[in-house]
Amino acid sequence: MKISNIFSRRSSWSLPYVVFLLLFVALPLILIMVYAFFDEGGNFTLSNLTRFFGDSDALSTFAVSIEIAIENTAICLLLGYPVAWILANKRYNRSAVTIIIFILPMWINALMRTLATADLFNMLGIPLGKGTLLFGMVYDYLPFMIYPIYNVLRRMDPSYAEAAQDLGAKPSGVFLNVTLPLSLPGITSGIMMVFMPTVSTFAISEFLTNNKIKLFGTIIQENINSSMWNYGAALSFIMLIIIGISTLLGGSGEEDAQVQGGLI
Amino acid sequence: MKKFFARAFLALILLLLYAPLIFIAISSFTESRVLGNWTGFSTKLYGNLFSGSMQGAAGSLMTAVYNTLIIALIAALVATLLGTLAAIGIFYSRGRAKNAVMFLNNIPMVNPDVITGVSLFLLFVFLGITQGYVSVILAHITFCTPYVVLNVLPKLHQMNSNTYEAALDLGATPGQALRKVMIPQLLPGMLTGFILSFTMSLDDFAVTFFTRGTIGLETLSTYIYTDARKGGLTPELRPLMTIIFIVVFALLVIINIRQERAAKKKALIK
Amino acid sequence: MSEDNTIISIEHISKKFGDKRVLDDISLSIKKGEFVTILGPSGCGKTTTLRIIAGFETPDEGNLYIGGNLMNNVQPHKRPVNTVFQRYALFPHLNVYDNIAFGLKLQGVAKDEIETRVMRVLKMVGMTDYEWRNVDSLSGGQQQRVAIARAIVNRPTVLLLDEPLSALDHKMRKDMQIELKQMHRTLGITFVYVTHDQEEALTLSDTVVVMNEGVIQQIGSPTDIYNEPVNCFVADFIGESNIFNATMIEDRKVEFMGIEFDCVDEGFGENVPVDVVVRPEDIYIMPRTDKGQFDGVVSSCIFKGVHYEMIVNTPDGYELMIQDYNPFEAGMEVSMIIKPNDIQVMRKERVCNSFEGVMAEADHVEILGCEFECKPQEGIAAGDKVRVEVDFDKVDLTDDKRDGVCDGDITFILYKADHYHLTVKAENGENIYVDTQDVWEDRDIVGINIRPEDMRITKIEEAGA
Secondary structure (H helix, E strand, O other): OOHHHHHHOHHHHHHHHHHHHHHHHHHHHHHHHHHHHEOOOOOEOOHHHHHHHHOHHHHHHHHHHHHHHHHHHHHHHHHHHHHHHHHHOOOOOOOOOHHHHHHHHHHOOHHHHHHHHHHHHHHHOOOOOHHHHHHHHHHHHHHHHHHHHHHHHHHOOHHHHHHHHHOOOOHHHHHHHHHHHHOHHHHHHHHHHHHHHHHHOOOHHHHHHOOOOOOHHHHHHHHHHOOOHHHHHHHHHHHHHHHHHHHHHHOOHHHHHHHOOOOO | OHHHHHHHHHHHHHHHHHHHHHHHHHHOOEOOOOOOOOOOEOOHHHHHHHHOOOEEOOEEHHHHHHHHHHHHHHHHHHHHHHHHHHHHHHHHOOHHHHHHHHHHHHHHHHOOHHHHHHHHHHHHHHHOOOOOHHHHHHHHHHHHHHHHHHHHHHHHHHOOOHHHHHHHHOOOOHHHHHHHHHHHHHHHHHHHHHHHHHHHHHHOOHHHHHHOOOOOOOOHHHHHHHHHHOOOOOOOHHHHHHHHHHHHHHHHHHHHHHHHHHHHHHHHHO | OOOOOEEEEEEEEEEEEOOEEEEEEEEEEEEOOOEEEEEOOOOOOHHHHHHHHHOOOOOOEEEEEEOOEEOOOOOHHHOOEEEEEOOEOOOOOOEHHHHHHHHHHHHOOOHHHHHHHHHHHHHHOOOOOOOOOEHHHOOHHHHHHHHHHHHHOOOOOEEEEEOOOOOOOHHHHHHHHHHHHHHHHHHOOEEEEEEOOHHHHHHHOOEEEEEEOOEEEEEEOHHHHHHOOOOHHHHHHOOOOEEEEEEEEEOOEEEEOOEEEEOOOOOOOOOEEEEEEEOHHHEEEEEOOOOOOEEEEEEEEEEOOOOEEEEEEOOOOOEEEEEEOOOOOOOOEEEEEEOHHHOEEEEOOOOOEEEEEEEEEOOEEEEOOEEEEOOOOOOOOOOOEEEEEEOHHHEEEEOOHHHOOEEEEEEEEEEOOOOEEEEEEEOOOOEEEEEEOOOOOOOOEEEEEEOHHHOEEEEOOOOOO
């Protein structure tokens, strides 16, 4: 078969991208596993993984990362849901542009924003620590929570809520029994977009706590940068496992929220 | 009353989100080297920035800006091309092949930057590719393309699939049908994908950090990182950030107002 | 090519999508200038046939010739045909003028000639002054006209139309039918038209091709198809009809509803099971008299604009549809006559279900993709290939598919005066035919049961064994 014939079938047009994905997405992930399960001499070993469970420094960092990520996600959800709900509610907001003002900070360099936040705290005389770290994290990730929830709420057919009212539900009942359950895909998507990145950030935590608190991402970065590739890969592998589990638990709501119109 | 509380809450959140940005913007109009000190109004920092002579701990700021723009432009262009072709391919394939490609396509979006960065770093080491411009651009294409695919796919769903066949029927070769009929209909999705890719590339720090190698390649993000670690931010970053902020803000608002108008116009016709 | 005026020749074409056979050995030849309609229910293969002619699908087997040239592997853009698509497929980013000029520009036709030709077809479809309009701002009917203009401006030898009027409302459809017919006359080119609307097919065409389940059922002029359907499917699909199980007693004598009728058909043999169709307007109805061939009672009478439509029940339990210009009110006792000329006798496609299967165990046989219990058969061992025959009325259907040994979809329902004849597609895609008094709906999913004593099993002797 001639090359031109292969490409006359439109289903084949993704072939270049498939090759690209295999090379730059699949192979790198396999390499993480290879490095995680082999030592520098190229022998199979579990020592990289067992080392993590004996490394009290890494373990405590891991615990702190999970804790901060849970707290950050919870705060973002508590602040972000009402924002999304108000913006999606026709009584309070009729323009589709308002949401842009809320997600705009996403487009400003995260490091720069973080540094500015840290400096703001310094100026106000607030000591850098866990509190400021959480504040900075919420500040960085809140838009990622607001946007998917907003998208789901705005696309929701108002007749569901009207039907519930018609059947005798009070406004609080409508919210708890209809709106909230129907917006779950947005919530899971928001949680996915906040939780994982929080666990794995590096740099941000250093700047916001004056190096007092390290997050898991920083440990990975330190190991890779000091040429401890196998251990760094093992830590990345643990991270991948967590991502896999949370993706399975959360479903792929992210795709849903993204497909509809993208971020602009 | 309800409306008042709703508005007040939104205003509070906005204040939270914008305080640091406004802080930077205000500080860009003073000469003080320490952020937060006000030593009187001045546009000297803007002058310094545009004279292009700025040297920080990480070398020339303008070179970093230039690198950032070039990388973002190339990565976004390639991602848009690759992603559009891929979206068409995915749209017309069925069953397992389609699911497999979509699964791979989702990985870079689900993966945190650190994992993408580390895995690509290992890849470049494994393949023996010298890390620098090329590796950073390849890495950026990796995390940008999925967003192009996801923005072009809905346009394919909206498109009347017979239009491509109609073009062939009217005498167009497959290539002509693609150029003259499909691409124009996919253009809005491609454009959104391009802008998304461009801004994500501009904003990226983690992936660039791992894949830029040791040849001293600096983008804006890595410049800021190095700069901040080696003591104090270059003051000229403040006007730069302010300008970027205003440009991005204006762009986004314009795009959205246009979209809203187009949607309203369409609603009127129907 | 045997004949000079044949423009399209389809020879033994078959096509599968996955496991599903959508076209099964189709042969058809279309003459130059003819208006041919391919008619059938959805999923019958009519659109696939059109897409094979246009070049959007390639046949698995068989050949397609256009103008005497083999076209199997010719790309769509190199074929001398143009298509009007079901949902128009106008290019949304181009205005009316550029849509119509699309093909001419690709051919490199000079600019001023493009303009004259575009203006001429716009006039022809009654859309002068619309050339700069955005296609999104046009109504359905206007979009349809632009789609037709875009196709005919290229002067194709054959124009393919894929249910072009299905998205229009009733009134608009009627008007467009007349316009299409006029256009066909003016242009003098061949039209191949696909539709599921039998009335449209009869109105427009020189020749109608009736298809069902990937097979051509009948090819003929509209009057032939209506007056002399070759089987129950065609009789039922075209117009209203009364269909009966009948026996051909001898030449010119047929028996149904327990009554012997004179007819005009010959050559079926003696005492052969056949199907008979009688059109509702061909049954003469009169107040009760002893001059009728049979009697009945009117159960309903509806005014249909020109005529009345009556449902009449006979004492033997048959239900007939009768159309007449005079009303006979419900409850009236009436008598009926059917004239020999109005009885259309059709060969039966099958007299019972017949499946090829395999003995799974001594008392189980595998047919239709499922294992049915059967009586142990002498001389037949497990693993032997067998033929299983089941009478139509010996198949039980259940509402809940879990209550059946096998499940299936009801794909076709034929009312035969005193019972329904159902076609049910079983799990393995084979059809099982069922006679029943129960009322089922098209597309119902049902369970299938057959009692062991109702299966006639015979061994298929393998060649060389």
